[in-house]
Amino acid sequence: MLQVSLLGGQAISDDATGTARTWSSRSVALVAFLVAHAGSPQTRQRIAGLFWPDSTDAQALTNLRRELHHLRQVLGDEPSPLVVTSRDLCWRDTETCRVDVRTFGMERQAALAAAATDNSAGVLAHAARAVAAYQGDFLPGMYDDWLLDARSALERQCIDLCDLLCETRARTGDLTGAVDVARRRIQLQPLEEVGYRTLMQLHADLGDRAGAVSTYHHCASVLERELGVDPDQATRTTLDRLLARERPAAAPLPTIEPAAGRSGLAAAQLFGRSREFDLLQGRWRTAATGRPSLVLVRGGAGVGKTRLVTEVADVARSQGAVVASTQCFGTSGRLALAPVADWLRNPAVQSATATLDPVWQVEVDRLVPSAKDHEGPGVGARAMVDAWQRHRFFEGMARALTGVGRPMLLVLDNLQWCDQETLAFLTFCLGLTTDAPVMVAGTLRNDDLDEKSELLDWTARMRATGMLTELALGPLEVRDTARLAEAISGRPLLEDDTHLLQATTGGFPLYVVEAARSIVDLGGTPRPVGDFTAVLSNRLEQVTPAVREVAGLAAAVGRNFTLDLLTEASDLDADTVVQAIDELWRRRIVREFRDGYDFSHDLLRETAYAQISPPKRWLLHRRLAQGLELLHANDTDAVSAQLAEQYARGGRPERAAAYYRRAADVAAGRFAHAEAIRLHKEALSIVRTLPDGKGRDRQELVILEALAAPLNARYGYASAELQETLERAIALAEGLGRKDSAVTGLVGLWASQFVQGNLDGGHQTVTRALSLVEPDSELSGPAHFAFGGSAVSLGMPAEALRHFELAARLTRGAPSLSVGTRPDVHGEAWAAHAHWLLGHDDEALSSCRQAVELARATDHPYSLAVALAYGGITHQLRNDMSELRSTVNELRGLCDRYGFAYYREWGLVLDGWSRSDGSGLALAQEGINNLKSEGSFARMPYWLSLLADLAERNSRPDAAWAILDAALVGGQARRDLWWMPEVLRLRAAYDEREAAVSRLRSAAEMARAHGSAALLRRCERDLVERGVRASTPAVLPTP
Structure with a gap:
């Protein structure tokens, strides 16, 4: 079965698998044209002229034939819905192809027929199916002339059908269902007031006075913003009548007058910002041509940053661009990437997402779940093991935002409160494509930026890309202050009043506007004090x-809020809360925002909160937390961070800790490592204040175990904080008798110690882990892998092979949560080095290839990077330059694509060593410097020996000598022994004869003790070249 999606999307896909049959917008448009005229043959000449108006008739027909050939392949064999003759094309409905437009049309006709015969059941069934089929605009993002009329007609048909379905549901007693349809109608045509009046009446019939008032506020806000007008008399009368029902006769509600009912204008034209507006508009024009950019409007609170960006957004929207807006809040009660989630919920973006390949839709679903039945992505610790997917996650969201087919303006207000993951995503998104017509416009307060080091670092990085434009705003001049106040209040200001206003407000537009609104409210003269x-x-x-x-x-919520939440958390009855919000809305202290309200400015929120006494704040936060739990009982994950903050401020630390932990798990599922760490630490700080005891220790252990994964993902194995976390977790686990937790922690600690180059300490740690478990138990698998790794580095390759084999068998391909890799892949790749050291060259190559093949079969890029990185070393050991170059090229590409820092450095060193043109020395030095800066000293003698070889090849023997000396000192200090015989051998080349012979004999003796036949042969060869008979037996001891 083929599924053709033309309403709210552009796709032809296999209904069973979701696989797209074509991504050609021209092919989909051709199908859409024929579907819009289904059953009516359309001449080839007409179609060619409509689709290729700038081509000659002959060329247009040729283009049509080519597109038709492609379309026949997409639609498949008979029975084809496409009827083709030499003159005409026609679309016919078939059972093997389902088209949403045709489904909508047929269900609509059936609904109208049912209505004509007063068949309410038929109307309900058919109209509901038709409205469900209408997922959005006909071919969104396309603007061909023929399409616009068809799109408008379909939208009108759906609007009329919503009216019919709404009326029928209300008449048959399904008021809740009628509300849903009325809301859908408003989404389709937000400028028609009749839809709002219907919804207001339905809310009133349900006894939902808050819903009726909110609907009116939404209506007034949309009309004021889009048309600059107030709701008409019929809408105001509807609200008057509905509110009057709930009030006693002695207290009638005043009639709502159009402008007089609110505190001045919502906004006036821009004053004193012409230069800044022209600059911002110019940046937008450039971005819209396909040059991604970022603009930050900076200034103090209340200086008019948001107002300026809003003006440019209005211009962009009027030009047909998609504008998606969001804001950050000064509290921590939002989940990571919440601004990106807001952008992805934009209708145009959702339509674009529906046309993406399913692999990218799944990534978007991590953040904004859709109704589609995609396989759910992992969360928590499992997601941290697959932290490489963060790149794919970001790419999926970026593709959705840049795939709308039109210029895109992303607005982010209050960037100073933005989470680090959103900042990282912005960097990724703007850098993903160099020709996307996208601009991000952010507002940024200058206050206390010195305390926000991550934000300062981010702006510095963006500045270095050349994509960032920074625009500073200052206060208004006296003249512009007066013009703004007069525009808002509708009254002229005397000169003395103007200077007083300037002195009081400092020329900050927010204060000017609020002062002017006070003038309107009080009906007096402008005398601010x-x-x-x-x-x-x-x-x-x-x-x-x-x-x-x-x-x-409302201020205690710390962000946008709903009437339902305020009603649940307040001592006041619902009617009083509704009246209060209505008055705050009329005075423009709060504004209609999404499905609820928000303060008109953060400073108003801060002012309202400052007026609450500390004891009252405590009570309000607790009530808000309880209200959130009641309202989101079926999905507390979505508000877990908010619940944690409200309970923490409300004096309920135990509940706050539980929600901090849950919010951290949600953040981990979004690969928001920094946010997950912050939330875990909040929970940890609460738990550590509890009385000593096993209960407290158990809670702390759970948090520390969860904290280790994001610490590793963000800072790497060498992180001192990670090591400290693991050591504390191990101590707690042993104290509680939790053997499984102790082993997991010990293996994680081994990984940290090993990467840092603390090989003796790591070996002691993993030996301790093995002592806690049965040798052949599944729990011992990761420990055997770790022991094998230590054994290789400590010069015990034969022992290492036995443990690698046990690890692969016992873990059965499952990833190690403490190490973050698959032991069967990682161990096999590492075993290749042990095989080579033992002189098993064929086995080394076989093990190397098997690891890469297994990694490819798992479709797990991180495992593939591990296999390729170790494979690169194997090929270098074998001196197979062709395989080395091929492996390193793939490794570096993979690391660049997914951001694998540690193995990226391996690739740099190996790539540098493989080059013969003189460029390799700097490349290898860069990789080694990066490893050192990350605290990663494992294998450092090996890396330094490659660098020394490059220095020698570049005629720098003194440098090579010094590098090898450093390798010897570091290797002995860290007990990184496996490569020490080779370092000694290389260093002997710079000694006088006797000293060289002595050093070579030491190297040979060490290689023999290790059982390293390959390195022993190299040492003996060098001794023979110096005329010295080997002093060590040629046969190695039996392992």
């Missing part, structure tokens, strides 16, 4: 105590 904060405090003091109480509760 006090400082900046007094302007905002005065605005809140103009409302009743009950309204101030609700404002304080």
